Amino acid sequence: MRRSAIQFCNAQTASQDRHLYAGIKLATLANFPAVCAGIAVSFVGNRRFVFRSTSPDWEDEAVRFGVLYGAIGRIHVTILFIGTDVLSVNATVTFALATITQVLCSYIGARVWVFSARA
Numbered sequence: 298m299r300r301s302a303i304q305f306c307n308a309q310t311a312s313q314d315r316h317l318y319a320g321i322k323l324a325t326l327a328n329f330p331a332v333c334a335g336i337a338v339s340f341v342g343n344r345r346f347v348f349r350s351t352s353p354d355w356e357d358e359a360v361r362f363g364v365l366y367g368a369i370g371r372i373h374v375t376i377l378f379i380g381t382d383v384l385s386v387n388a389t390v391t392f393a394l395a396t397i398t399q400v401l402c403s404y405i406g407a408r409v410w411v412f413s414a415r416a
Contacts, residue, residue, distance in 0.1 A: 336366050348412035361411045369406070373399050 340362045344350045352358060373395045380391030 336363065339366075343407055344412065348407065350412045352412075352414075358411055362407065365403070365406045365411055369399050369402050372402060 340359055343362070344355065344358060350358060376395040376398060377391055380386040380394065381388050
């Protein structure tokens with residue numbers, strides 16, 4: 298009986314390993330296109346409804362928006378790492394702080410850099 302339990306555990310581990318691609322779980326990889334789609338929808342919503350941009354250079358705005366969101370993502374992860382792993386602050390508190398920072402950086406960055414009126 299004990300041997301079969303070990304074999305079952307080994308089979309489960311082998312099964313889980315098939316869900317990896319280059320050391321990354323497929324769920325993580327599947328999240329990437331979802332994040333890209335979310336950023337694209339966010340760009341359109343911010344451009345059209347929040348900042349009402351009429352600039353014909355929407356491609357430049359899209360690139361700046363992507364760069365901004367890349368930087369914001371790094372800031373978010375850094376806050377989570379420092380808060381939870383380095384300072385051992387409660388994960389919920391750290392996540393709330395990271396989210397507030399993300400929202401502020403997103404609005405200010407979009408207003409000042411992405412959708413600002415350019416002469």
